Amino acid sequence: MAAVSFPPPPTIVDAPAPSSSKQSAFSAAVSPLANAYNRFSSWRASLGLPGPGTVENLGKEAKQALATNFLLDGARADMTKVLSVEPAFQVTHSFQLASQSMPSSYNLATVFATQDTFMQGNVDNEGNVTMRFNKGWSPSHTSKVQGQFSTTPGHNMLQLEHDYLGSDYSLNAKAINLSPTDGTGMYVGSYLQSVTKNLAIGSEVLYQNAGPGMADFSTSWLAKLSASDKSWIGTAQVQAMGILQASYWHKLSEKVEAAAELQLIAAPSRRDAIATVGAKYDLRMSQLRAQIDSTGKVGMVLEQKIAPTFMFTISGELDHFKNAAKIGVGVMIESSSLTPEEMGMVPQPGSVPL
Amino acid sequence: MPSEETKERIIRAIDIGRTVLHYGWIPFVIYIGYTRSNPQPSLIKLMSPLA
Numbered sequence: 001m002a003a004v005s006f007p008p009p010p011t012i013v014d015a016p017a018p019s020s021s022k023q024s025a026f027s028a029a030v031s032p033l034a035n036a037y038n039r040f041s042s043w044r045a046s047l048g049l050p051g052p053g054t055v056e057n058l059g060k061e062a063k064q065a066l067a068t069n070f071l072l073d074g075a076r077a078d079m080t081k082v083l084s085v086e087p088a089f090q091v092t093h094s095f096q097l098a099s100q101s102m103p104s105s106y107n108l109a110t111v112f113a114t115q116d117t118f119m120q121g122n123v124d125n126e127g128n129v130t131m132r133f134n135k136g137w138s139p140s141h142t143s144k145v146q147g148q149f150s151t152t153p154g155h156n157m158l159q160l161e162h163d164y165l166g167s168d169y170s171l172n173a174k175a176i177n178l179s180p181t182d183g184t185g186m187y188v189g190s191y192l193q194s195v196t197k198n199l200a201i202g203s204e205v206l207y208q209n210a211g212p213g214m215a216d217f218s219t220s221w222l223a224k225l226s227a228s229d230k231s232w233i234g235t236a237q238v239q240a241m242g243i244l245q246a247s248y249w250h251k252l253s254e255k256v257e258a259a260a261e262l263q264l265i266a267a268p269s270r271r272d273a274i275a276t277v278g279a280k281y282d283l284r285m286s287q288l289r290a291q292i293d294s295t296g297k298v299g300m301v302l303e304q305k306i307a308p309t310f311m312f313t314i315s316g317e318l319d320h321f322k323n324a325a326k327i328g329v330g331v332m333i334e335s336s337s338l339t340p341e342e343m344g345m346v347p348q349p350g351s352v353p354l
Numbered sequence: 355m356p357s358e359e360t361k362e363r364i365i366r367a368i369d370i371g372r373t374v375l376h377y378g379w380i381p382f383v384i385y386i387g388y389t390r391s392n393p394q395p396s397l398i399k400l401m402s403p404l405a
Binding site for chain 2: 081083084086091108112114119120122123129131147149179
């Protein structure tokens with residue numbers, strides 16, 4: 001880093017003489033601290049560090065480019081009804097069947113979103129409900145509630161979360177399944193700070209209190225290295241137990257992204273590692289993701305847009321060493337009760353009947 | 355430290371709150387979406403997957 005000179009301390013104009021000598025003693029004691037703080041914060045602002053993004057989104061670019069989270073198993077149909085655009089209101093009915101690992105299911109999802117509020121609810125055919133509620137108080141403060149309510153006891157979850165985005169750092173606090181009567185629950189605090197224009201480092205502290213005498217602390221360290229023009233991003237997370245997660249994402253061109261992920265467990269009881277390499281192509285009417293990992297699994301997902309409201313997905317995964325395969329097909333139909341004008345779309349010239 | 359009785363009351367209140375969210379959250383989101391939508395959709399379009 002280049003040598004940075006401290007800017008001259010900002011001149012502090014003293015308020016008209018304080019009435020009592022006690023107050024002036026107090027301000028005399030505090031002013032060096034306030035002065036130092038002012039100098040520190042103006043020095044910090046002069047560095048012009050970028051916001052590092054949130055800890056939750058660390059490695060998100062790589063996850064979006066890899067096929068792992070987009071693989072389908074069996075057949076799936078999603079029917080989305082867009083009922084309003086501003087504010088956004090959608091109802092989605094989705095059906096899933098013929099999966100190798102999960103029974104057939106039906107899912108109803110509703111989403112309502114305005115500029116600062118986001119509400120989502122999801123219910124499946126067994127009556128399990130998941131909910132999400134986000135509220136943005138200001139551009140830098142966001143509160144989130146996430147819940148899962150199940151008909152089988154013991155599967156309920158409630159997570160309260162608050163995000164704060166500073167100019168060059170981000171803070172996040174989470175409380176999961178907290179109980180106000182005995183203090184049990186899981187608490188997570190994380191902090192990510194930009195150190196230079198390209199490097200951000202941070203830490204995540206997890207405190208788990210499962211009952212008297214069963215409290216547990218664990219810390220993990222995070223780092224994010226990115227190019228000045230955001231054309232590539234590398235992230236790493238090291239946990240105290242000897243778990244390393246690293247990701248690398250590179251935008252090769254407007255339409256091609258490549259990504260790699262490494263997960264390494266080096267605990268005394270278990271040593272394991274898995275690496276995944278993949279690419280994503282954004283074509284005019286389709287998106288193609290392909291990947292291969294170190295266990296010999298080859299996966300591919302093709303999302304083909306046949307019409308603006310109709311998308312067809314085909315996915316496959318081949319495990320050569322276990323001689324297993326998984327394939328999936330999906331259709332997504334989006335219907336709307338709105339006219340194109342109401343949705344804020346200009347009708348395409350080609351679709352005008354002559 | 356709260357007394358046993360208060361603890362029990364808090365636990366019961368949390369249980370009720372959870373049940374309310376379990377059965378009430380989806381209807382609540384649909385109600386908010388339905389009343390705030392612009393333009394307001396008809397009920398049949400809201401619920402049926404095919405309409």
